[in-house]
Amino acid sequence: MLVEFAGLTVASVNELRGKFREAGCSYHVYKNSTIRFAIQETDHAAATPLLKGVSGLAFHPDDPGAAARVARDFAKDNDKLKLKGGVAYGKMLDADGVVALANMPGPRELKAQFLALLNTPATQFVRVLQASAQGLLNVLNARKEKLEAA
Numbered sequence: 001m002l003v004e005f006a007g008l009t010v011a012s013v014n015e016l017r018g019k020f021r022e023a024g025c026s027y028h029v030y031k032n033s034t035i036r037f038a039i040q041e042t043d044h045a046a047a048t049p050l051l052k053g054v055s056g057l058a059f060h061p062d063d064p065g066a067a068a069r070v071a072r073d074f075a076k077d078n079d080k081l082k083l084k085g086g087v088a089y090g091k092m093l094d095a096d097g098v099v100a101l102a103n104m105p106g107p108r109e110l111k112a113q114f115l116a117l118l119n120t121p122a123t124q125f126v127r128v129l130q131a132s133a134q135g136l137l138n139v140l141n142a143r144k145e146k147l148e149a150a
Helices: 010-022 032-039 043-050 064-077 095-103 107-149
Strands: 002-004 026-029 056-059 082-088 091-093
Touching (some): 056 064, 064 095
Antiparallel strands (some): 002 082, 026 056
16 A cells, blocks of 8 residues: 655654554555566556655555555544555555555454354354243243242
């Protein structure tokens, strides 16, 4: 993912670097020609048109949305940071695409949702079994109280 950080103060840039680091992302500033040479003939070559002006390069090796989430959240408070775009799985993303990627759940959230899905049928089955036993117990207790009252 590429961001334009022109106009940010040194303190803001350091804060941004810290937020990327906390999220496990790498964030570096390279010359556009260096980035262009590095992505040449790779899946990321689609990002070549974005290499204009001042470019910061951010990425996470396992979660493509992590860098996008950090940049999106930081840009809400700092209007000087602009999302240029990026590449995910060989597809070019514009700034809106980066925001859409940031809004998607990360790998941890997806795994948690999947495990919850797998756990749901078993939980409901146990509840059904427990409800039958609880209902029978309620009937027996009502019968016992009726006999004791008589």
